[in-house]
Amino acid sequence: MMIDTPSSAAEILRAQDNILILVHGHPDGDTLGCGYSLCRALISMGKKAAVRCSDEIPKKFDYLSNGIEDLSFDPEFIVSVDVADAALLGKKNKELYGDKVDLSIDHHGSNRIFAKKTLLDDKAAAACEIMLDVIKALGVEITKDIANCIYTGLSTDTGCFRYSNVTPRTMRMGAEMIEAGADNAAINTVMFETKTKTYVALEKLCLAGMETYFDERFALITVTQEMFRLSGSDESECDAIASLPRQIEGVVIGATLREKADGTFKVSMRTHAPADAAAICAEMGGGGHMRAAGCQLDGPLENAKKILIENIKKYFEK
Amino acid sequence: MMIDTPSSAAEILRAQDNILILVHGHPDGDTLGCGYSLCRALISMGKKAAVRCSDEIPKKFDYLSNGIEDLSFDPEFIVSVDVADAALLGKKNKELYGDKVDLSIDHHGSNRIFAKKTLLDDKAAAACEIMLDVIKALGVEITKDIANCIYTGLSTDTGCFRYSNVTPRTMRMGAEMIEAGADNAAINTVMFETKTKTYVALEKLCLAGMETYFDERFALITVTQEMFRLSGSDESECDAIASLPRQIEGVVIGATLREKADGTFKVSMRTHAPADAAAICAEMGGGGHMRAAGCQLDGPLENAKKILIENIKKYFEK
Numbered sequence: 001m002m003i004d005t006p007s008s009a010a011e012i013l014r015a016q017d018n019i020l021i022l023v024h025g026h027p028d029g030d031t032l033g034c035g036y037s038l039c040r041a042l043i044s045m046g047k048k049a050a051v052r053c054s055d056e057i058p059k060k061f062d063y064l065s066n067g068i069e070d071l072s073f074d075p076e077f078i079v080s081v082d083v084a085d086a087a088l089l090g091k092k093n094k095e096l097y098g099d100k101v102d103l104s105i106d107h108h109g110s111n112r113i114f115a116k117k118t119l120l121d122d123k124a125a126a127a128c129e130i131m132l133d134v135i136k137a138l139g140v141e142i143t144k145d146i147a148n149c150i151y152t153g154l155s156t157d158t159g160c161f162r163y164s165n166v167t168p169r170t171m172r173m174g175a176e177m178i179e180a181g182a183d184n185a186a187i188n189t190v191m192f193e194t195k196t197k198t199y200v201a202l203e204k205l206c207l208a209g210m211e212t213y214f215d216e217r218f219a220l221i222t223v224t225q226e227m228f229r230l231s232g233s234d235e236s237e238c239d240a241i242a243s244l245p246r247q248i249e250g251v252v253i254g255a256t257l258r259e260k261a262d263g264t265f266k267v268s269m270r271t272h273a274p275a276d277a278a279a280i281c282a283e284m285g286g287g288g289h290m291r292a293a294g295c296q297l298d299g300p301l302e303n304a305k306k307i308l309i310e311n312i313k314k315y316f317e318k
Numbered sequence: 319m320m321i322d323t324p325s326s327a328a329e330i331l332r333a334q335d336n337i338l339i340l341v342h343g344h345p346d347g348d349t350l351g352c353g354y355s356l357c358r359a360l361i362s363m364g365k366k367a368a369v370r371c372s373d374e375i376p377k378k379f380d381y382l383s384n385g386i387e388d389l390s391f392d393p394e395f396i397v398s399v400d401v402a403d404a405a406l407l408g409k410k411n412k413e414l415y416g417d418k419v420d421l422s423i424d425h426h427g428s429n430r431i432f433a434k435k436t437l438l439d440d441k442a443a444a445a446c447e448i449m450l451d452v453i454k455a456l457g458v459e460i461t462k463d464i465a466n467c468i469y470t471g472l473s474t475d476t477g478c479f480r481y482s483n484v485t486p487r488t489m490r491m492g493a494e495m496i497e498a499g500a501d502n503a504a505i506n507t508v509m510f511e512t513k514t515k516t517y518v519a520l521e522k523l524c525l526a527g528m529e530t531y532f533d534e535r536f537a538l539i540t541v542t543q544e545m546f547r548l549s550g551s552d553e554s555e556c557d558a559i560a561s562l563p564r565q566i567e568g569v570v571i572g573a574t575l576r577e578k579a580d581g582t583f584k585v586s587m588r589t590h591a592p593a594d595a596a597a598i599c600a601e602m603g604g605g606g607h608m609r610a611a612g613c614q615l616d617g618p619l620e621n622a623k624k625i626l627i628e629n630i631k632k633y634f635e636k
Contacts, residue, residue, distance in 0.1 A: 161479040161492070162510060164503035171493035174479070175486035185482035192480060196567045197534065200525070207522045216515065249514045 003103075003119040006130060010137035012103060012117065013042065013079075019049040020075035022097060024083045025090025026236075027053050029061065029156030029191060034081035034105065034131045036064040037149035041140040048073045054090025060190050064149050077102050080115060082127035082153075084108035105130055125165040128153025132173055144181030151182035156191055199240065201231035206241055212251070218312050219245035222301065223258040235260075242268040253280070253312060257297075257304055265297045265304040275315065283311050321421075321437040324448060328455035330421060330435065331360065331397070337367045338393035340415060342401045343408025344554075345371050347379065347474030347509060352399035352423065352449045354382040355467035359458040366391045372408025378508050382467050395420050398433060400445035400471075402426035423448055443483040446471025450491055462499030469500035474509055517558065519549035524559055530569070536630050537563035540619065541576040553578075560586040571598070571630055575615075575622055583615045583622035593633065601629050 003009050013019070021039055023031040035051040042049035048071045057065075078101050083089055086098035104115035107130060109122035121130050128150045135146065142150075154174050158166050161174065178184050195203070206221045213220065221244060228234055238258055245254025252275050258266045267284070269277040270292050277293035284307060286295020297304035321327050331337070339357055341349040353369040360367035366389045375383075396419050401407055404416035422433035425448060427440035439448050446468045453464065460468075472492050476484050479492065496502050513521070524539045531538065539562060546552055556576055563572025570593050576584045585602065588610050589595040595611035602625060604613020615622035 159478075161489075162503075162506045166496070166502060168493035168497045171479075171489045171496065175489035175493070178484070178489065179486045184484060185480075188480045193561075193565050194567055195565045200566050204525045204528075207518070208526060210522075243511075247511050247513045248518050249512055 001117050002113075003117050005137075006119065006133035007137040009103065009105060009117075009119045009134050010139075013077075013134070013138065014045075016077040017047045018073045018076040019047060020078045020097070021049060021051045022078065022080045022083065022089055022093050022101065023051060023053045024080075024088045025054045025093075027055060027057055027061070028082075030126045030128055030153040031082035032057065032061050032064050033126075033128045033149040033151075033153030033156075036068065037128070037131055037135060037146045037153075038079065038081065038105075039068060040143070040146050040149070041135045041138055043068070043071075044140055044143075045138065052093060054092040054094070060194075061152075064152060067145065079103045079105065081105050081131065082107070084110050085112040086114045105134065123167065125163075125167060125170045126153040126157035128157070129169060129173055132176075142176075142180045147177040147180035147182035148187065151177040151184055152187055152191070155184070155188060160188055160192055196233075196237065198231050198233040199237045202227060202233035202237060203241065203244070205231060206244065206256075210245065213309060214312065214316050216248075216250050217252045217316065218309075219248055219251045219254045220305075220308070221245055221254075221256045222305070223256055224301070225259050225261065238268075243270055246270040246272065253277070253315070255308065255312075257301070257308060259299070259301065263299040265299055265301070267295045267297060267304075267308060269293050269295075280311055280315050283314070284308070319435050320431075321435050323455075324437065324451035325455040327421065327423060327435075327437045327452050328457075331395075331452070331456065332363075334395040335365045336391045336394040337365060338396045338415070339367060339369045340396065340398045340401065340407055340411050340419065341369060341371045342398075342406045343372045343411075345373065345375055345379070348444045348446055348471040349400035350375065350379050350382050351444075351446045351467040351469075351471030351474075354386065355446070355449055355453060355464045355471075356397065356399065356423075357383075357386060358461070358464050358467070359453045359456055361386070361389075362458055362461075363456065370411060372410040372412070378512075379470075382470060385463065397421045397423065399423050399449065400425070402428050403430040404432045423452065441485065443481075443485060443488045444471040444475035446475070447487060447491055450494075460494075460498045465495040465498035465500035466505065469495040469502055470505055470509070473502070473506060478506055478510055514551075514555065516549050516551040517555045520545060520551035520555060521559065521562070523549060524562065524574075528563065531627060532630065532634050534566075534568055535570045535634065536627075537566055537569045537572050538623075538626070539563055539572075539574045540623070541574055542619070543577050543579065556586075561588060564588040564590065571595070571633070573626065573630075575619070575626060577617070577619065581617040583617055583619070585613045585615060585622075585626060587611050587613075598629055598633050601632070602626070 021035045023035040039049045039051050080101045101115035104118045107124040107127045111120050124130050132150050205227045211220045242256045253271050255269045271277040278288045281293040281295040284295040339353045341353040357367045357369050398419045419433035422436045424438050425442040425445045429438050442448050450468050523545045529538045560574045571589050573587045587595040596606045599611040599613040602613040
């Protein structure tokens with residue numbers, strides 16, 4: 001069943017207690033910001049609430065949960081936040097709660113409507129936009145801690161208010177959270193200005209080996225298992241690497257070719273208009289969006305690279 | 319004479335015609351956004367107005383002036399925007415107009431009050447915040463073109479709403495400009511997601527040669543004239559390089575040591591709390607702010623590096 005308004009979601013939550021909040025696996029700032037802001041709001045109303053994640057929560061997000069008492073209780077009501085599909089809860093929580101989610105609060109147009117009730121707004125740049133309205137409808141004061149949670153979701157899901165998903169509402173909610181005491185500058189320093197040593201080492205290797213083709217309109221970074229070993233980095237740090245080739249002036253198509261443990265290769269493609277990443281990757285059995293898509297290719301490296309370059313060539317010859 | 323409100327500045331402008339608008343040398347998004355938004359507003363009021371800069375305006379800012387007719391007239395009134403001191407007008411405009419500026423609209427606390435009248439708000443993250451209020455007070459409609467100008471200033475002077483200078487006002491004005499049609503995502507792509515080929519080449523050389531000292535709490539990048547030659551880059555692209563060492567997890571003090579054409583070295587230091595960049599650089603005859611400071615050192619490289627490292631060592635031993 002779809003719920004129409006944040007107020008209706010708030011009404012449902014008001015009637016419940018012993019509430020378990022589930023975030024998605026490999027958690028990011030938006031799902032955690034949603035989860036901990038809701039948890040703080042519910043606890044301030046005298047309810048028992050807790051956030052659970054299938055995966056470990058990166059240390060940089062510790063401030064979101066700081067000071068929340070870890071309550072133990074038998075869950076009576078289960079809420080998922082920023083989760084488009086039960087599978088995305090991650091292995092552990094999917095098994096435990098995949099078919100038991102009472103309320104899903106989400107902003108993904110691709111939401112599979114897996115929960116009993118769903119509050120969905122795919123115009124929201126961050127699920128935290130929806131959550132702020134829910135918390136306001138609960139009548140809870142927006143404390144500094146809640147503001148930090150909501151601001152984190154707004155900022156991290158928009159590249160710090162940079163991307164095309166940002167709306168006037170996103171900006172105004174950012175303003176409101178700063179007024180409520182959010183440590184906006186400190187949060188942004190951690191989220192956007194800090195690189196791990198292992199990432200820096202990997203980036204150095206990647207940039208050193210970057211190749212360009214077709215009058216420098218195509219830039220390619222190869223990431224091998226050997227480079228993970230040399231840098232101490234791993235696949236979890238490759239998202240930022242994938243965006244590097246397209247940043248170069250004149251590059252229309254940027255791609256990374258990442259060797260997986262089994263010797264196959266994952267292509268991550270990022271394009272500028274008019275190049276259609278989804279269409280090019282579809283030719284290689286993959287898919288995605290216009291500006292960001294991907295596919296899998298068999299090794300060895302020479303084979304994967306050859307197929308990729310042939311397909312890029314076909315695009316430029318069109 | 320200081321002017322209290324944007325309305326007073328608007329009243330002064332309303333009484334004038336043939337208005338020359340001066341931006342600062344080595345122009346950035348804020349000074350140009352101010353200049354061209356005011357120019358567009360004045361022209362829409364039926365006045366003659368033009369923007370002048372001592373230096374060449376980088377091509378990426380072309381959209382700010384697109385469609386503005388280049389009017390020729392004898393200037394009767396001179397306005398400077400985002401200019402803290404006549405010297406910052408750049409050589410040409412300082413000589414022509416340095417002592418003739420009628421109205422200065424600025425947000426630098428360090429403004430030397432060189433103009434006949436000054437509208438100053440050092441709480442504004444961008445001079446464009448002040449300019450938007452002036453243009454509104456002129457009663458001019460905020461067109462898409464004006465919105466693009468103002469948004470550019472807001473975004474570029476705050477690292478895309480990332481830095482500590484951002485206030486709720488900055489965010490709300492951003493919201494308003496998006497509503498007025500600003501191409502926010504496209505502007506941010508050009509300003510923050512695009513690296514020149516020469517910059518990428520320089521960055522690669524810099525990262526490859528980066529050194530760390532004192533348990534990786536100090537990271538040092540050396541930029542030599544040879545590296546400029548190899549990459550095709552130059553000093554104008556070094557601002558972004560200076561911020562790289564401090565971005566690394568665990569680094570408290572980051573510095574770049576940049577060889578100048580005369581063989582001396584410019585130190586740019588960026589720190590995290592509690593390291594005081596200004597104090598450390600003062601020990602070497604320089605100065606600046608707590609988190610960003612600089613100084614000059616004599617060559618050769620070995621000499622400059624030795625002095626720099628000795629002073630960092632002194633700091634860590636304290």
